[in-house]
Amino acid sequence: MVYDPKQIEPKWQEYWQKNDVYKTEIDHSKPKYYALDMFPYPSGKGLHIGHPLGYTASDIMARYKRMQGFNILHPMGFDSFGLPAEQHAIDTGQHPAVTTAENIANFKQQLSKLGFCFDWDREVQTSDPQFYKWTQWIFMQIFNSWFNYDNNKAESIESLYAIFTKAGNTQVNAACDEDTPSFTAEQWNAYSADEQYKISLKYRLTYVADSVVNWCPALGTVLANDEVKDGVSERGGHPVERKKMKQWSMRITAYADRLLTGLDRIDWPEPLKEMQRNWIGKSHGAEMDFKVDGHEVTLTCFTTRPDTIYGVTFMVMAPEHELVPQLTTAEQKAEVEAYVEMAKNRSERERQSEVKKVSGVFTGSYVINPISGEKVQLWVADYVLAGYGTGVVMAVPGGDERDFRFAKHYQLPITPVVEGTKLDENGEVAEANPTKEGIMINSGYLNGMTCKDAIQAVIKKAEEDGTGTGKVNFRLRDAVFSRQRYWGEPVPAYFKDGIPYMIKEEELPLTLPEISEYKPTADGDPPLGRAEGWTYQDQYAYELTTMPGWAGSSWYFARYMDANNANEFANIEKTKYWNQVDLYIGGTEHAVGHLLYSRFWSHFLFDRGFLPYDEPFKKLINQGMIQGNSAIIYRLKDQSNKYISAKQKGDYDQENLIEIHVTVAALTGEDTIDPEVLRTWKPEDFKDAEFVADPDGNFYCTRRIEKMGKRYHNAIDPVSVINDFSADTLRCYEMFLGPLEQSKPWDTKGIDGVHKFLRKMWRLFHQFNDQGEFETSDGTPDDAEQKVIHKAIKRLTEDLERFAFNTPVSTLMICVNELTDLKCNKHEVLEKLLLIAAPYAPHITEDLWAKMGHITSIHQATFPKHDEKYLQESSFEYPVSINGKKRTTIKVPLDMPKEDIERQVLANDVVQKWLEGKPPKKVIIVPKRIVNVVI
C-alpha cells in the first residue's frame, strides 16, 4: 500500500471535526497555552502561500503543547472590514457584506484542507454586528475616560468631574487639548451641564479634532498614502492635496510612556521592540520661545539641543503653520504663497525622503534669539513637519545636517558651536557636527562647557527668563480614528449643535445602514452621507465616518476567550484563565501599526478593569514574508496599447515606459510570457494589445521579488500545492524553507524532497512483508535504534523549545533515513517517531497511529521525552588545529584530563611534523570543542 494523501487527509480532517478533537473548554486542572495567529483579511484572491507559513508554525506549537498536557486555545477568525471589499462594491454594486461572506467561505474552505487544529466554535469576524457591537462599546469606554498623569492611568470621566467640582482643573495633571482653559471649582460649578460637557471633550481619550488627510477633489474622497503615487491618485491619476478635516482621534500619546516601558516586560524580538521605541520616539530637550521682531507673536520650537542656541542662524516653520500668512511681509507674500501651495501637494514621506532637493522661502520676518538676543531670518521650508514638535525649528546648520544643507543652499550663515566641527580650507564649516560630545565654542557664557552641561544651563536660564522650558517630546502622534469609508464600524456618536454625544450602551450595535451607492456623496461627504434617515432619535445626525481597520483587530484576541458572549465583550473570569496570548505569530509589516494599537487598547482596558492584563502578547514571533516573484511587462506611455519585450527596454526612452504587473500564470519559463494568456486574463487591457516580441519569438518580462499581494498578481494558491502533493507536505515544506522569521521568495524547487520524506516514513511501516502491508514488530529495540530515536527526540524538543521550526524537519528526515538503514520496525521506536512527527504532519501520523491499534487521536497522546542514557558517548574526537587551521583529529576518552590530551596531541604525527622539533607556544583545549596548537 502506498502513501495516498488524497484518501488519508480528508478522512482525518472529517474525523477531527466530527469528534470535536480541537474543541476547547476552560479546565483549571491543566496549564493553559494560547497560540494565536494574526487573523487574515479575507481578500477576494483567497489564501496565498504566505498565510499557511505562520499558521503552520502556531499549529505545530499548539499540537506540541497539547501533547505536553497543556489546555490549548488556538482560534481563527477574520479581519473582515477593509478597503478592497468596498472598492469592489463601488465597481460592481455588490454589497461588501456579500463579497466578504463569499471570501470568508472561500478562506475557510481552503483552510480546512491544511489540517489546522483551530477551534472554529470561537471564530470571530470583525464585520459581524455581534462582534463590532463590542468594538463600538470599547470606543465608548475610551470616550468616557480621561488619562491621569499622576498615576499614569485612564480613569472614568466621572472621576474627572468629581475633581473639577472640588478643585477645578488647575491641579489636574491630565492628557488634554492644548487650548484647554483653566478654571476653579467655583467657575466649573457655575457652568451649565452643556458647558461642562464641552470642556470634558478636551480631556476624553477620543476626541474630534482637525487632522491632515490626502484629499482628492476629483474623487471627492480621502486616500490612503498607499493609494497616492507621485502626488496623484493611483486610480484615475487625479491630483491629491493635503487638507485639514475634522476627524475622530484617540489620545494614544497619553500612553506613550507606558507603551515604552511595557516593552521591557514582553518576550518580543528585540528589533521589533526597537522599531516601536523609535516610533514612539521619546526625546528630551526644551521648548524655546523666539519673539518675532515687530509682531506681538512668539514662535515656540522644540529642540533636543538647546546647548546649540548660539549656533541658531535662522529659523524655519512648516508651510502649514497657521502663522505663516501673518508673519509674511508684503514683498515676500507672492513667493511664500506659491511655495505653500506647492508644498501642499507633497506627501510627508516625500518631504522627508527627498533631502537632496532643498527648498524653502524667506518670510521677510525676523525672530530674536531668547538667549543671545541675535536677530535671524524666519524661513518657511517643507522639511519641517507641522505634526512633529511645534512645527517650528531653530536651525543650527553647524550641528544638524538638514539645516546645514539648507544654509549652504541659501547661503545663510553657519556658526560652529561645538569644538571639533570640521572646517574647510577657508575656515568655514565643512560639515555639520551632530554629536553631543565636545566643548562649546562661539557660545557666549556657554563657552567651555560640555554639551551635556550646556543643555542643562540653557534650560535653567530659559526657565528663569520665562523664554523656554525643559520638555520631553514624543514622535508618536495621536491616532486618527476616522475613515471616509462605508465598510467599517459605524462610530456610535451623533451630533447635537455641533457637539458629539454617544448613543446609549443598550442601543448597541449601531449597525451599518444600507446605501444605494458606496461612493462619497456629491458634496464630498463620506458614503454614510447617502444613508437615508441616518439620524439618532430622528433628529440628530450620526457621525458619517467609520472606524479604521485597526479598531477590530485591536481587541479580537480577547473575544476568542469568550466568543459567543452576548452580554460582555469577554467575561473577566474567562480572560483571567486564558490571559495573555502565549505565542502570537504574524508578519513584521504590523510592527508599529496593529501591534502598537492593540497594546494601547489593552492597556486602556486593563486600566478600566475590563481585562486582567495590560500587555496582550507575551511572546511574539514575526514570521518573514513569503515573497512573490512578480512578472513585469512594459507599456509605451504614448501608445497605450503597445507592450514591448523587456529585453528591448534599452531601445526606448525610459520616461516613456510604464511598468505593468501581470499574472504569474502567464509565465512560460523563467522570464518569458505567453501574451495569449494575458488576453484572456484581463481582456479589458490586453484583448487588442500589441506585443512586440524579441527576434527569438519570445516575449520577455522582468522578474522582481516583492511582497505577495493582489496588486502584484504574484500570489500562489496553497490548495494547488496540496493537490499536487499533500497538506502534510506543504506544512513540512513551508517550515523546511528556512527560519520562520526570515523573508523568502516562494519556490517549489525543493518540495519533492519533503514529499519523499513522508513517503519514506510511510514505507518504514510497510517494509516487512511482500504485500507492502502495515506491519511493526514487538521486539525490544537495540542500542543503535534507541540512539537514533532518542537523538531525534532530543534535538526536536530543543529546537521547538527555542521556536526553531525549520530544523526539526531535517531532524525527522535524518531519523527516518537512519531507521530505514537499520531496517527498524520495532513498535516502541516507530510509535515515538509518529509522536514527534505528529505536530508537523498530523494526517499521515494520525493514520499510521490508528493502524498501530490506537483508538484515540495521536494529538491527544503524550509527547515523548528523550532518555539521556542512550545518547552517552565514551570518547570525543577533537579537531586539532595548528594556529587556528584544522590539520587533523584525535579521539580521546571523555574523562581524560587536559594534560593527557595535550600529551597525546603533541605525540601526534601531523602535529609533530608542524612543530618541527620546537615546543609549541601554547596549547588551547576547549572541552568537547577543539584543540588548537599555537606555534
Add this chain to the structure above:
RNA sequence: GCCCAGGUGGCGGAAUUGGUAGACGCGUUGGUCUCAAACACCAAUGGUAGCAAUACCGUGCCGGUUCGACUCCGGCCCUGGGUACCA
C-alpha cells in the same frame, strides 16, 4: 531620507555560547533495478591545482579585535519590510 532586518555552494538553507563552514533537502553527474519508463536505491558534488595524498582560496566589500571570526567591533555596497488612511 529615517527606523528595522537580511546577504553563506548552481539553489533553499545548517552551524544553539567566538571553536571541524556547507548539516538536511533540491539540482547536477555517474551507476544499480527495468524490455522501457515511473518509483526506489548507491556514489560523487564549494572553487582552483593535482592520478592521488594533499595544498591554497572561500560566508556581500574594506579594515580591526582574537590562539581561533559566518558569529564580535568600525566603515561601505546591495536586497527586503515599515514610514502613521493597504491589511
